[in-house]
Amino acid sequence: xxxxxxxxxxxxxxxxxxxxxxxxxxxxxxxxxxxxxxxxxxxxxxxxxxxxxxxxxxxxxxxxxxxxxxxxxxxxxxxxxxxxxxxxxxxxxxxxxxxxxxxxxxxxxxxxxxxxxxx
Numbered sequence: 001x002x003x004x005x006x007x008x009x010x011x012x013x014x015x016x017x018x019x020x021x022x023x024x025x026x027x028x029x030x031x032x033x034x035x036x037x038x039x040x041x042x043x044x045x046x047x048x049x050x051x052x053x054x055x056x057x058x059x060x061x062x063x064x065x066x067x068x069x070x071x072x073x074x075x076x077x078x079x080x081x082x083x084x085x086x087x088x089x090x091x092x093x094x095x096x097x098x099x100x101x102x103x104x105x106x107x108x109x110x111x112x113x114x115x116x117x118x119x
Contacts, residue, residue, distance in 0.1 A: 008105040012075065015107040019072055022054040026071070026087035028079055045084050051077045053111075055087055067095060068115040075099070075106040084116070091116045 003011070029045035054072045069092060073079060085092045092113035099106045 003103045008103060011102050012105060012107050015072075016074055019054050019074060019108060020052050022052070024053055024055050024087065025050050026053055026055070026085045028077075029084035029086060029091075030080070031082070048083070049078055051079070053077075053085075053087070057090075066114075067112045068092065069113040071111040071113060073109045073111060075108055077109060079109065079111060085111065085113060 027050050028048045030048045031043040032046050051073055055069060056071070057069045069090075071085065071087075079085075079094060079097055081094055081097055083094045085094055092115055095112040095114050098110045098112075100108050100110055
């Protein structure tokens with residue numbers, strides 16, 4: 001065992017402090033269940049929560065053609081693919097949610113975001 005429970009908890013706390021120190025928050029919007037003719041494009045969304053995050057609106061070059069922004073959120077954030085993330089003046093679709101592991105513990109989640117123009 002490379003890290004004990006206390007050291008893993010410290011790693012999670014360190015990452016949480018970094019995310020919280022950004023001072024950024026966003027609203028998570030989730031589709032309201034119901035019948036839709038055109039999939040999620042005509043869906044109604046309701047606010048699920050407001051979460052702290054660190055938002056990077058300039059993703060690495062290899063992602064620039066597909067992803068408009070990246071965000072790091074706390075490991076217990078209730079986020080799902082296809083949710084909407086409303087931050088500042090922009091709204092994004094959450095394209096993917098990936099847990100980041102550090103020696104057997106989840107330190108945070110990475111979100112890949114696609115900007116929704118005109119919303």
